[in-house]
Amino acid sequence: MFVFEFKCQGKPKQYAAIDEAIRTSQFIRNKCLRYWIDNRGVSAYDLNKYTAVLAKEFPLANQLNSTARQASAERCWSAIARFFDNCKKKVPGKKGFPQFKKNQRSVEYKKSGWSLSSDRKKITFTDKKKIGTLLLIGTRDLHFYQIEQIQRVRLVRRADGYYCQFCISSDLANEEITYSGKCIGIDVGLTHFYTDSDGNKVDNPRYLRKSAKALKRLQRRVSKKVRASKNRRKAVNRLGRKHLKVSRQRKDFAVKLARCVMKSHDFVAFEDLKVKNMVKNQRLALSINDAGWYLFREWLKYFAIKFGKVAVPVPPHYTSQECSSCGSKVQKSLSVRTHVCKCGTVLDRDENAAINILMKGLKLIGYIANTAGHAEINACGEMTLYLSLETAFKQSRSSKQESPHL
Structure with missing residues (x-):
């Protein structure tokens, strides 16, 4: 399932109706959460039934489409299920107990409550909220998909306007890809966004840092009003649009870079970093959030599935300390940017870590192939190719690097 997004064009009355629908969806979600807290043993099915009770009790809930009410209950249950999963997994720290929403920004419809025009350029919402017909502005063409394939329709409010999202159930359109047999390991950082095992580096764009001056100016204007x-409200909107631009720049950079990496390589190994724990460092939290490592990792996984490639997360432990040639540990602080080993290997710190990440990823794939059944090996794609890449990689490394003692 993937999402197409269009910008909505309508009248001020329609925008006010969308806001009212969003507030009603938030009200139903909070009511469902209160019902779950007050009644022990409530299930997801019970919350769906409770939305019908709310529709009879509150006129504003009755004005919203029944499937939109059910979608609000499902949102509430997803938060509850996530809380239970964290408790079962014994996640350290807070488990994420469901909270009441204060500023919800979207409302979701299922199969009913909306209809598309014949040219697929307009959408009409038919519930009692009186949203009416909205013009869809975008480059995507919905004619390639049947109406039955659209599972959800979501109205989203952002700082620069209102958007309509279509959740379409369809197989990913695989592009014609040629396998190159290349494999890389990726080590992300703050000085450079990432360094791969071939020594290539990509600079960190630092979108938030570059926009910090403008954001501070807009924030001061808000505080003076x-x-x-x-x-x-106008000043807050201008500040929100600026933040929205920064987030879109960061996402655009991550998507394009992840697509380029997965399209030119068959195997990519990357660090499985716990970004949530790393941002607890107050000195580095802003730079880590600005880099967008988690977003880049998620898009790597997405394009790996789309292109039929392999992307493997590996544990990041000791990747910077271990020598990529002999395996011995060389203790170094963050300020030391060059890896120097007693075996004669002299490498950039990040490149040495990227090589270790690649070797760990190849060993992980080899372990899976050796322990899994024959059917699973075939299901994973070009698994045997990557098992032989480790030997080839070691041979190329030994030919490029010679010990200075020779």
């Missing part, structure tokens, strides 16, 4: 005034 009178609370609950129209000028303050």
Whole structure:
């Protein structure tokens, strides 16, 4: 399932109706959460039935489409299920107990409550919220998909307007890809966004750092305005649009870079970093969030599935300390940027880590292939290719690097 997004064009009355639908969806979600807290043993099915009770009790809930009410209950249950999963997995720290929503920004419809025009350029919402017909502005063509394939329709409010998202159930359109037999390991960082095992580096764009001056100026304008005034709302909107631009720049960079990496390589190994724990360091939290490592990792996984390639997360332990040639540990602080080993290997710190990440990824794939059944090996794709790549990689490394003692 993938998502197509269009910008909605309508009248101020329609935008107000969308806001009312979003508030109603938030109200139903919070009511379902309160019902779960007050009644022990409530299931997801019970929350769906409770939405019908809310529709009879509250007129504003009755105005929203029944499937939209059910989608709000499903959102509530997803938060509850995530909390239970964290408890079962014994996640350290807070388990994420479901919280009441205060500023929800979207409302979701299922199969009913909306209809597309014949040219697929307009969408009409038919519930009692009186949203009406909205013009869809975008480059995607919905004619390639049947109406039955659209599982969800979501209205999203952002700082720069309102958007309509279509969740389409369809197989990913695999492009014609030629396998190159190349494999790399990726070590992400703050000085450079990533360094691969071939020594190539990509600079960190630092979108938030570059926009910090403008963001501070806009934030000062917000603080100077009178609370609950129209000028303050305008200033908040300008600040929100600036933040939205930064997030879109970061996403665009991650998507394009991940696509390029997966398209030119058959095997990619990357660090399985716990970004949530890393941002607890107050000195590096802003730079880590600005880099967007988690977003890049998720898009690597997506394009690996789309292109039929392999992307493997590996544990990051000791990848910077171990020597990629002899395997001995060389202790070094973060300020030391060059790896120097007693075996004669002199490498950039990040390149040495990327090589170790690649070797760990290849060994992990080899372990899976050796322990799994024959059917699973065939299901994983070109598994035997990657098992032989480790030997080839070691041979190329030995030919490029000679010990200075020779």
